[in-house]
Amino acid sequence: MSIPPFSRRRFLSGTAALAGATAMPQLAFADGHAPLSVGFIYVGPKDDFGYNQAHAEGAAAVKAMEGVTVVEEENVAETIDVQKSMESMINFDETKLLFPTSFGYFDPHVLETAPKHPDVRFQHAAGLWSEGMPTNVGSYFGYIGMGQYLNGITAGHATTTKKIGFVAAKPIPQVLLNINSFLLGARQVDPEITCQVIFTGEWSLAVKEAEATNALADAGCDVITCHVDGPKVVMETAAGRDAYVCGYHANQSPLAPEKYLTGAEWNWAGVYTGMVQTVLDGGTIDNFVRGGLADGFIKMSPLGPAVSDASRAQFEATKAQIMAGGFAAIKGPLNDNSGNVIAAAGEGFAEDDIALESMDYLVEGVIGSTS
């Protein structure tokens, strides 16, 4: 018998079969049931140092779990695109648990798609689910305003001009709560501090974010934070102007290691692995889930090198108070920045107070306007 001559085609098919064979154990368990397919959809790039990266880090944690496959899509618009992306995952990847992560995916896209696929669970990141909506839809969200309050404390210690700045996307309740919390945190350190806010009008518009950051620096703001989808431009521009920065959404300290004080981060890794485990165990995720620092929905970036000891002490003490529960960042006596009373002395809104979700004001000390 002669040895058959080396054939590239045969070699390739052989290696392919081998690769297939080694891949098999990941595709099915010994008892034959397929792993749970979990789909994540992002409105922007997964590595935006912001909103989408925070979710992608959660997806990466899910990927590491046993018995799970993860499929992901990035840059999916809040149009019919996201409806079809979800259905494509359901059709081609047998996805049973979906995380369409952008706020604008919910109404109408998730609400229209969910009733067509009753055996699929749709988990949406925002506090939007209410009674009467499809029961295979769930909402989850975190009280990240408290993170901005803690940001504000480090900002209050770091500022020398007593002016801090905020680059904001749109004047909607969640953003307004973050701006107000940031200032009120800083005012715990020094009640004379003011916060200038500039709205860019878009969730992701790098040029305007850079212009706004420069304008804040020109106006004398020496600590700057933001609420836009990707804080990268704000962080780098502000640090380039020698201002300190506080992060948002994800950890941006690699972008400005010397200037980064701390940051309010989502902790989706903990939330997502918990939810996936619930499904793997045959349980049902609650339709309406929220949590804050104490529940592990939110975390703070490690304090940076520019944070003083006094700052660190007050930061840790306040964080402990928040973790203990019932802490109110928005509390009286408090007026908005056009003089209307928000809360009388003794009144306060804890992080889970529903009134905060229709916030339409900027508190006294914030320089800017919602319209």
Added chain:
Amino acid sequence: MRVSSPSLPATVARPLLGRAAVARRAEAVVIPVGALLVGFAIFSVFLLLQGKSPTEFLSLVYRAGFGTAFSWQNTLSRAAPLLLAALCVALPARLGLVVIGGEGAIVLGGVGAGAAAVMLAGTPAALALPLMLVCAMVIGAVWIGAVGALRHFRGVNETIASLLMAYIAIALMNHLVEGPLRDPASLNKPSTAPLDDALRIGNLPGWDVHWGLAFGVVCCVLAWVLIEKTTWGFAARIAGGNVRAAQVQGLPVGWLIVGFTALGGAFAGMAGFFEVAAVHGSANASLAGGYGYTGILIAFLARHNPLAIIPVAVLLAGFEASSGLVQRRMDLPDATVLVLQGFVFLAILISDTLFGRFKFFAPERWSTRDGN
């Protein structure tokens, strides 16, 4: 048959008959299809450089774009707005105008439809829906018609004007949905008030594709009839070929320019209407979905022929429908499909210079063989 004068070139003097006409048509198909293949060949090199398989890419595009009933519904849903967006480019293009700001008309048409729905609350749907559609189309027509008017009466470059006006339109839309037209209940996603269920446009019977597709196809056919079979279309083509000659002939060039740009804008406005009534259920910032820009690509690929827009829009929608599966299976970034579109676009633009260069397609060659 007319008797031709021997002093005139054969192609002008004689109407093309039989095989000569087929040759002319074949040229119009073979060259773009060839360019498509060349574009894909270059893209394959790009994939190979990334260590990815072009055949796997193709099979995924086929599977996710055209391989199953779901794939077709996915593709056709995405094609619906693209048909109308492409008409907004193709119609002015027949007059020699490059209008690239259809996005503005889509966005404002959508806002118009959303605002009309609010004002018409309580009106029966049979009356309210047509009024919403008319409102969206009129706004689109005024917006892009203004581009034509600026061009003809003030000499403003229509390409720049339409692009800049698209930015203005998006800013105006943001102002309106965050200000005067905002539904106070839309807290974190500013929108106009949600449409009544009666005003929501459903799907084509038996399909998970909304009615915008049918309207888009019909509009493409109507636009083709207008351009190819009517005297207005003939006049527009003359003006597009040589505006001085058209003026010397006494054609109303100004009205043609304003009329065709306005008609294109009306189609784009219709796309905005369907986005609101069939997809979003209210007008908000999601209206700026980029359909206006994809429409430019489609119109150029279709060589501004409204009938050719239909298959080209379906093809590009299929690419977009498969983008997700390509991301998931091949671990390629979502921009991969854009790279493919870019290569194809370049190849098609360059291929324009090939028309008339292949003797094989020359009508004379086939006419003489006919003994015509």
